[in-house]
Amino acid sequence: MAKWDAKKFVHETFLSGFHHHSYFLDKEKLTAFFEGNKELILLDDLDIATYADVLAPDRQRALKNSLICFIAVISRSAIENGLDVEESFSLSDYYINEVEKQQNERQLQRLLQELSQHYAELVRAIASHPNYSSPVVRAIRYILHHIQEPCRVSEVAASVSLNPQYMATLFKNETGLEPSSYIRQRKMKIAIELLTLPSNSIIQIAEALGYCDSSHFIREFKKVYGLSPRRFIKQGNFKQQR
Numbered sequence: 001m002a003k004w005d006a007k008k009f010v011h012e013t014f015l016s017g018f019h020h021h022s023y024f025l026d027k028e029k030l031t032a033f034f035e036g037n038k039e040l041i042l043l044d045d046l047d048i049a050t051y052a053d054v055l056a057p058d059r060q061r062a063l064k065n066s067l068i069c070f071i072a073v074i075s076r077s078a079i080e081n082g083l084d085v086e087e088s089f090s091l092s093d094y095y096i097n098e099v100e101k102q103q104n105e106r107q108l109q110r111l112l113q114e115l116s117q118h119y120a121e122l123v124r125a126i127a128s129h130p131n132y133s134s135p136v137v138r139a140i141r142y143i144l145h146h147i148q149e150p151c152r153v154s155e156v157a158a159s160v161s162l163n164p165q166y167m168a169t170l171f172k173n174e175t176g177l178e179p180s181s182y183i184r185q186r187k188m189k190i191a192i193e194l195l196t197l198p199s200n201s202i203i204q205i206a207e208a209l210g211y212c213d214s215s216h217f218i219r220e221f222k223k224v225y226g227l228s229p230r231r232f233i234k235q236g237n238f239k240q241q242r
Helices: 001-015 022-036 039-045 059-080 085-102 105-128 134-147 151-159 164-175 179-194 202-208 214-225 229-234
Strands: none
Touching: 022 059, 022 105, 039 151, 039 179, 059 085, 059 105, 085 105, 105 134, 134 151, 134 164, 134 179, 151 164, 151 179, 164 179, 179 214, 179 229, 202 229, 214 229
């Protein structure tokens, strides 16, 4: 019965003259959006009311379903453009839950623009070094994709098929940082975000960032900020780093 009803719905939609957004056009526009082009055009086109009469009998539910569908599309497009898989999907989970909290169409439209900008910022941050050589770009991408693991320099070098010493020299010449320092700084940037949430303990954060224990994490944190995580947060320094 469900299969027949689905087929009937498809035929009725076709006969009604309703047209969905082009899948390939959406992919092209999202890629251009992530690259910083045609931003206003994309946001003008992103109207959750497009499917208000299709995705549910109730308009409010249909609008929410429409936004959830878009989140699925943009999260996958972000992955194709370099964003870490887990980060992208976790972010989509967050925004899907946020969809359910919105109470009217204006709030949903505002959430649409907010999450679009958020994904764009993350993707652009990954691709913000166009002058780097291909091995360095790939090394950075590997680091970002494995930032929750120990992420050793030897592993980074292996991922780009280079000798560790040569890769480290190339990396420093182009970025100004040793690979180990770059990894440490990226981990600590995430640590700052995690530390702002009182529910996160030092042990939890250390584990989430791939450190063998909290002592190792604290030592690495001090190398970057000169203070222990607790003292850093107590002094309110995180506000300057965000």
